Amino acid sequence: MVFSGKYSIVGVGCSRFGKIQGVSTMGFTLEAAKRALEDAGLGRDEVDGVLVLMPAVMGEQHGWASRVASFLGIEPTFCATMDLGGATACAMAQTAAAAIEAGYCRTVLCCFATQNWPQGVELRLFGSEFQVPYGDVGAMTFMAHLKRRQQYEWGYPDEVYGTIAVTWRRHAQQNPEAQMRKPMSLEDYFASRWVVEPLRLFDCCPNTDGGGAFVVTSTERGRDLAKPPVRILGAGQSHSSEIIRPAGASDSHWGGKKAAEQVYRSAGVGPTDLSFAQIYDAFTPRVVHDVVAYGFCAPHEVADFVLEGNLDFGGRLPSNTAGGLLSEGHLSGFGHVREAVRQLRGECGPRQVPNAELGLVTGYGGAPHEAPPTVSYSALVLAR
Amino acid sequence: MFVLEKPLPRPTEDSAPYWEAARREELRLQKCQDCGHVRFPPSLLCPRCLSERAEWVRTSGRGTVYSFIVVHRPQHPAFQPDAPYNVAIVELEEGPRLHTNLVEVENSEIEIGMPVEVVFEKVNDEVTLPKFRPRRTENPGER
Numbered sequence: 001m002v003f004s005g006k007y008s009i010v011g012v013g014c015s016r017f018g019k020i021q022g023v024s025t026m027g028f029t030l031e032a033a034k035r036a037l038e039d040a041g042l043g044r045d046e047v048d049g050v051l052v053l054m055p056a057v058m059g060e061q062h063g064w065a066s067r068v069a070s071f072l073g074i075e076p077t078f079c080a081t082m083d084l085g086g087a088t089a090c091a092m093a094q095t096a097a098a099a100i101e102a103g104y105c106r107t108v109l110c111c112f113a114t115q116n117w118p119q120g121v122e123l124r125l126f127g128s129e130f131q132v133p134y135g136d137v138g139a140m141t142f143m144a145h146l147k148r149r150q151q152y153e154w155g156y157p158d159e160v161y162g163t164i165a166v167t168w169r170r171h172a173q174q175n176p177e178a179q180m181r182k183p184m185s186l187e188d189y190f191a192s193r194w195v196v197e198p199l200r201l202f203d204c205c206p207n208t209d210g211g212g213a214f215v216v217t218s219t220e221r222g223r224d225l226a227k228p229p230v231r232i233l234g235a236g237q238s239h240s241s242e243i244i245r246p247a248g249a250s251d252s253h254w255g256g257k258k259a260a261e262q263v264y265r266s267a268g269v270g271p272t273d274l275s276f277a278q279i280y281d282a283f284t285p286r287v288v289h290d291v292v293a294y295g296f297c298a299p300h301e302v303a304d305f306v307l308e309g310n311l312d313f314g315g316r317l318p319s320n321t322a323g324g325l326l327s328e329g330h331l332s333g334f335g336h337v338r339e340a341v342r343q344l345r346g347e348c349g350p351r352q353v354p355n356a357e358l359g360l361v362t363g364y365g366g367a368p369h370e371a372p373p374t375v376s377y378s379a380l381v382l383a384r
Numbered sequence: 385m386f387v388l389e390k391p392l393p394r395p396t397e398d399s400a401p402y403w404e405a406a407r408r409e410e411l412r413l414q415k416c417q418d419c420g421h422v423r424f425p426p427s428l429l430c431p432r433c434l435s436e437r438a439e440w441v442r443t444s445g446r447g448t449v450y451s452f453i454v455v456h457r458p459q460h461p462a463f464q465p466d467a468p469y470n471v472a473i474v475e476l477e478e479g480p481r482l483h484t485n486l487v488e489v490e491n492s493e494i495e496i497g498m499p500v501e502v503v504f505e506k507v508n509d510e511v512t513l514p515k516f517r518p519r520r521t522e523n524p525g526e527r
Contacts, residue, residue, distance in 0.1 A: 129393035130425055131483045133513055136471045138459035145451040145473060152451075152496050197454035197468070371425045371483070 007097035008229030009214050010222040011040025012338040017210025017329050018179045021117045025055050028113030028211035029068050036213035041226025049078040049108030053088040078105040085365020086280055089333035090378035094235035096216035112334050113211025128371035144196040147285040154299055160306045161284040162189035165202045167312050172323025174351035179329035203284040205325040212334025230341045230382050234267025237378040256293030259377040267381035271295040275356040277317050278336035280364040281324040290362050318353050333363045344384045357384050390462040392511045398426045401440045406512045409504040411445050414438040424480035445502035447476040452494045474516050488517040
């Protein structure tokens with residue numbers, strides 16, 4: 001038991017998000033930060049820690065976190081820019097709790113934003129000298145290899161991936177903020193064009209401009225704030241530096257499995273205790289990977305597990321209840337943290353999981369598009 | 385007509401021997417002189433034992449297809465005229481896996497496990513890209 005619920009997420013917020021040009025990355029960050037503080041009922045003078053995720057498409061932005069703090073008029077005693085891509089949100093909650101435990105600060109604002117059409121900065125091309133010359137550019141190619149290996153090793157039919165996308169889209173229809181709300185059927189999934197075969201368009205999340213934020217402080221302090229604190233019961237992460245091994249089904253470093261062992265051990269719970277999960281899903285094969293890594297079922301059971309509706313409301317583990325990255329939008333996992341907190345507070349209206357007590361959030365990111373591809377896994381168990 | 389050029393490697397101290405060998409139509413990788421591990425991508429240290437002692441050994445040029453994908457929507461516009469094109473990961477006999485393109489084969493005919501051998505595609509006087517085709521010679525590395 002590392003923190004055992006001693007620290008909590010006490011406020012969550014997102015900026016406007018979707019396809020929004022003409023707003024700066026900083027603008028989105030500040031908007032999200034302010035909403036998270038308002039949600040918590042905290043003044044900025046009560047924040048003494050600031051953590052910010054480095055936006056991937058910005059190029060070099062030195063001192064990003066302290067600049068965010070400066071624009072908020074905060075002079076923190078603990079400040080750091082983090083860079084684990086989509087694994088950052090969960091890892092950031094863990095870092096925030098650790099910093100408070102260490103006595104560096106008492107209340108940490110965690111935030112992030114991205115603008116896919118940045119002004120005044122040079123866009124970098126993702127990928128290395130050993131990949132880009134072959135037209136192997138971006139995260140999608142790596143994820144296409146992941147799907148290829150999963151299907152090769154375990155024979156998962158395309159219906160599994162389609163069902164994940166369709167289920168999330170249905171959830172998004174109960175989320176007025178979701179970026180992709182148009183109804184989608186399995187037929188629509190199969191009719192969607194190849195992007196990078198075997199990935200179809202609907203295996204991929206949309207690009208999203210916008211930001212998210214949350215606030216971490218002690219659970220004791222959280223009890224006096226605007227909303228009930230949501231306890232960080234456990235956290236886990238693991239990082240792989242394996243060289244060109246797209247995490248297949250059996251041939252895989254199973255980084256997520258290590259993070260899973262750590263998050264469950266520190267929380268003192270197991271996968272069958274969970275009320276819901278928010279699974280990092282920039283691409284559908286990511287979900288398939290985590291369903292196995294986080295112990296929902298064995299690799300050979302994935303197809304049945306998904307096709308029987310176990311990730312849907314009423315199933316064994318309702319997941320990505322706001323629509324996930326695939327339909328709510330890609331907020332690098334901050335959307336997942338926000339949705340988990342809202343579920344545990346019982347704020348989700350028509351998409352509320354009944355009696356939600358314990359939720360898993362997973363994160364995934366890093367540089368799968370650089371040589372060697374490196375990936376980071378992170379996870380939180382949050383409790384009412 | 386405006387032609388968008390494809391990005392080419394800009395070798396570093398670490399990678400220059402790899403690209404120099406490719407120019408001579410040799411596929412060479414670093415081999416640790418302490419633990420014998422053959423590694424890729426090139427680096428100062430052996431990731432297995434942290435030794436700095438390495439030699440550039442010529443590989444067999446033989447491998448098998450570990451994975452392959454077909455890019456329909458390239459993330460870089462210079463590759464658009466080639467789409468749909470394949471990107472494969474080839475597992476060399478020596479162990480390391482390389483991202484590459486498979487040539488002299490239809491995309492629909494590619495299979496995981498397919499034996500392949502290296503061929504060299506000269507782009508200009510500086511750059512030659514190692515690519516792979518279905519295996520047809522006994523010792524492609526010795527040609």
